[in-house]
Amino acid sequence: MKKKLALLFVLIMVLSSMPVMAAAVSADPAGAASDVTTQAAKNGWVKSGTGYMFYVNGKAYKKGIYWIGGKRYGFDANGKLCRGWFKLNGHSYFASNVNGAKGYGEVLTGYRKIGNKFYYLDPNQSGLRRSGFLWIGGKLYFFSSVDFAQRRTKGWFFIGNTMYYIKADGTVATNTTIDGYRIGGNGAVTDTSGMDKKAQGYSSSTRYLILVNKKEHKINIYQGSKGSWAAVKRNMICTIGKSSTPSPSGSFHLDHKSSKVYGYKDFKNSTAFFATRISAGNYFHSITYKLGCRNPYTHTPKDASLGKSKSNSCIRLSLENA
Template sequence: NGEKRWSGPDGILTGHISSDGIFTADDGSQPTGIIELPGLKLHVDSNHKVKTGWINEDGITYYYQEDGSSASDWVKINGTWYYFDNNGAMQTRWLHLKSGWYYLGDNGKMLTGWIKDGGKDYYLDKNGTMQTGYLTWGNRLYWAGADGAMIEQPCYYPDMYRYAQGYSSATNWLIQVDTTGNRFAVYKGYRGNWVPWYEWRCTTGAPGMWTPHGQFSVGGKGLYFGSGYRCWYYTTITGEYLIHSILYHADGYTVRDGRLGYNGSHGCVRLATSNAKWIYDNIPYGTKIVIW
């Protein structure tokens, strides 16, 4: 008949709502105001009708559902998520739950995407959860600590950064080389969480002497090599293909070819001498090298 009835823990009827929304207590009375029932709170107006929808009481906003009960926890209303505490009070601003941090606007709406609060930028994913760690947005890289405040990080090769996330390495380092753009990038971390460490210009193989493409591992190192010329601080990619310094004359100090950012080597990857030394000193054997 459209009526809703409630009983207490002992099974005794405590009240009911008629099909036209009128509340009547078990003793036949029709009280108004806030009515507490077992596990339920109703708001009854002066006409004894149970209110539904949005209601503001003493500066606190509640939402009463179609059955007259006040909303609690997450509730989706007209396509938008809101959060209500155990007392039914709508929450605003920062909300901390076991699943993470959320931000609710002054109107209670759960926000997503970029927000600014207190002069700081935050990013909330599609579920409203505040993000921490590294985030790529467009061609920019951001990092946030536990407080979620995003700080833009230097990332000159964002496409390489995104590409790196799909690779694993036997060490906590990863190297990538782009032979078309002559770009060289070093990352620290692990698969899915590689952090840009260094991004440099490099020189790779000239036409007909291309640098090999594929996945390789650091397998050897040496201080220098060359006959009639000299290259410093080499790290083996595979076979005779190396990462090393720019090209010097035989004395080892006079630069013979210091150009970077073009396809001009015999297949090796040339770096500025200080950068080649850093690779030589810091990148361990077994580190993955990805070249395309």
């Protein structure tokens, strides 16, 4: 019996002196130890090549976003920790990519500036990058469906046939009136005209665009650029050319101005003021006055009619609009 106990004691001593290999585990990916061949199951963060992996009972987290220590982390199909922009199931996310920094590899959420652009990473969807109109902190924002970045340039813009306005702080205007346009609670202009919609398809070499609706005898002046034209003057009543001498149709660049014109077409037997050339022989100008008139502000117009089709191809406006 004593001999058996002695042998058992020796065996226990031998076993207790043998080394046991275990996985190196860290609470933070930036401080993870190098991956090693182990006999015991891996657990926690393990450095693998230039990246990191996370194990639970020997199985690595893969292809998903997981909560670890109160933070979200994303892993690709091979189990590597994702950094920077990455995709899962067709959706985009962003993880901190500053090596050694606090929160390294953490999936970011909320309204964030990344690079020189702003994005919204939805905390209710594990940081999924969102687009479209979003209410954040009681304010309305718009994020492009092309690059998902926030539209921040101040001014008007169109989505389809609907007009919106970006304020100086980058938020979308709501429940207000800007440039004569009434804006509703969802940011959309409630009274956009057909001319306003048509204007968005045109470009200009200047910051201005003029549209003439010959059917309705109206003129609108816009400021901005293609796709973002906003009317600064609307529904100016005009007189256009009669059927035998119609006003020209098409796109034109206004290239010449004159304070007074007379002796030709509309001006053959009269004088007009503030003329701007549309094309050869065709002008925007004021209503007409007696031939030789020098000061329209002290004389009665010869023909003050507007909203008609009776000129010799030129387009007449009131004195102040011309």
